[in-house]
Amino acid sequence: DVKVTQSSRYLVKRTGEKVFLECVQDMDHENMFWYRQDPGLGLRLIYFSYDVKMKEKGDIPEGYSVSREKKERFSLILESASTNQTSMYLCASSSPGTLGANVLTFGAGSRLTVL
């Protein structure tokens, strides 16, 4: 089974701190994604990557950056955390497959609280 592992399940940080959220997948997937989930808003895409060292902005990239130095690892960085970045962060990966389906596999999520 594809496994997507997020490094921290719960984090508490202070305003202004730099925050790293790590995500690793073990099935050689080309595509990786970072979403945030907030009540009533569903999942919103922050950044995604289709290859090593490549990144594209999603719908809400402001205040975030990403890094993909290795195919299996996709990191989300909050340069200076703010209280409005308190949220659940979800990492996902996919591969086109024979149908081009790009079926997403998600990690367990990282719940970040910024005080």
Added chain:
Amino acid sequence: GIQVEQSPPDLILQEGANSTLRCNFSDSVNNLQWFHQNPWGQLINLFYIPSGTKQNGRLSATTVATERYSLLYISSSQTTDSGVYFCAVVSGSARQLTFGSGTQLTVLP
């Protein structure tokens, strides 16, 4: 961008009941997926269904692409079916999924 609307937003059922969840989208799609998020936050893909009908045990899904909607059927619901159900789509040249806001399902014992 494409709009994805799910209904109802909340649904409470007694164990053993059947239910239908709906996903409407505002443009033609080339990818549609249904997900279940359990109470602990883990999202699991249920179906990849850009068109047609699929079944997996007590769950089935139908997408009528020409009319821009998809339905998820849950039969003989169990308490473990509780959670949030999301529909997500890809339209046109976009390469990423756009999610609806979900249906919160609670199945009572």
